[in-house]
Amino acid sequence: MKSFSAKNEQLAALLSDLAHPACEHGIPTDWLCIDHDAQAVELTFPFAIEKSSLLNAINDDAELRTWTWTIKFQVQRLANSKPDQPMKTGNVIVVSSGKGGVGKSSVSASLGIALSRMGARVGLLDADIYGPSIPTMLGQPDHKLEVKNDKFQPIQYEDLVANSIGYLVDDNDATIWRGPMASRALQQLFNDTDWGLLDYLIVDMPPGTGDIQLTMAQQLPVTGAVVVTTPQNVALKDAEKGVGMFERLEIPLIGVLENMSYFECGHCGTQSHLFGQGGGLKLAHRHAVAELGQWPLTPEFGAQLDALQKQHQLELTEIQRHTAQRVVAELYYLKSHSAKN
Numbered sequence: 001m002k003s004f005s006a007k008n009e010q011l012a013a014l015l016s017d018l019a020h021p022a023c024e025h026g027i028p029t030d031w032l033c034i035d036h037d038a039q040a041v042e043l044t045f046p047f048a049i050e051k052s053s054l055l056n057a058i059n060d061d062a063e064l065r066t067w068t069w070t071i072k073f074q075v076q077r078l079a080n081s082k083p084d085q086p087m088k089t090g091n092v093i094v095v096s097s098g099k100g101g102v103g104k105s106s107v108s109a110s111l112g113i114a115l116s117r118m119g120a121r122v123g124l125l126d127a128d129i130y131g132p133s134i135p136t137m138l139g140q141p142d143h144k145l146e147v148k149n150d151k152f153q154p155i156q157y158e159d160l161v162a163n164s165i166g167y168l169v170d171d172n173d174a175t176i177w178r179g180p181m182a183s184r185a186l187q188q189l190f191n192d193t194d195w196g197l198l199d200y201l202i203v204d205m206p207p208g209t210g211d212i213q214l215t216m217a218q219q220l221p222v223t224g225a226v227v228v229t230t231p232q233n234v235a236l237k238d239a240e241k242g243v244g245m246f247e248r249l250e251i252p253l254i255g256v257l258e259n260m261s262y263f264e265c266g267h268c269g270t271q272s273h274l275f276g277q278g279g280g281l282k283l284a285h286r287h288a289v290a291e292l293g294q295w296p297l298t299p300e301f302g303a304q305l306d307a308l309q310k311q312h313q314l315e316l317t318e319i320q321r322h323t324a325q326r327v328v329a330e331l332y333y334l335k336s337h338s339a340k341n
């Protein structure tokens, strides 16, 4: 029997050494189920996992590949900022930015698509009253919301379901909105959309940290927040305010994502840091949160929007998939760690 637990420990340690974002914080032995006779391991994660990339990493390891692996996940519902609210929408992840135009909607959409392609049940809620771009991004800008059994029917991109505040109001009305109006519309969208059962709901927030954003963030049962910034000083200053807003609201911050970090020349591969360097990383360090990635400024990223609009199969880049994996893994570890303290 000694060998049973010893093997568990040994496998967990080997897995933790793998270069895979889901394993960075270690693998508890109770996620492993080992059949010694069959030399088989079943590994169940409590968050969405990109199975193929983990299996590739396992296959590259001389010891781990001697076992037959089954990798699964069963997303754990984590505590949120409104303990009294039902959890049917799964873990709510808000994506926010201090400043407009930094790529928050692109990040929200790619997180949603990546997680849904991992096999998780994912919803995307576009709450950006100033410029709801998810309908356009998902190729359905003129869609008219349908109501069935008193519920809005979400639009669909592959297995991802989405709804947008843009479908409820005229674009021009948003400029005169005040906090309570915006949060009422958000509540309606959140509560009255037929989301089905979800593991994760990604919320694309309006940029900024004013009254409207604060009221909206307070209204939702948030599990964790992601702050998107570019490396420019002005964006970083505003991102810092965003981080401060979540700290004041006691909403756990999953991390900071730096977008448009550098431009990589398609010919020679030289990286140019057009807007400064390392600001997002410093911001993350200052607030002791994860640095979720540094996304390059590339024509491909810009072109993704066109592909989505034309309903073409969107090729997510490695860095986008990696970030999605880190977001849900960090969220899990952040929450399970804070629950123990």
Ligand SMILES: Nc1ncnc2c1ncn2[C@@H]1O[C@H](COP(=O)(O)OP(=O)(O)OP(=O)(O)O)[C@@H](O)[C@H]1O
Pocket: 097, 099, 100, 101, 102, 103, 104, 105, 106, 107, 128, 131, 133, 207, 259, 260, 295, 296, 297, 298, 299, 301, 302, 303, 305
């Ligand atoms: N890394 C990138 N490389 C190239 N283009 C990008 C990148 N990130 C975002 N973009 C482009 O920048 C524009 C703004 O992106 P996006 O709408 O996601 O920003 P946002 O922060 O949500 O803006 P808003 O505040 O208006 O809602 C889009 O045209 C998008 O395709």
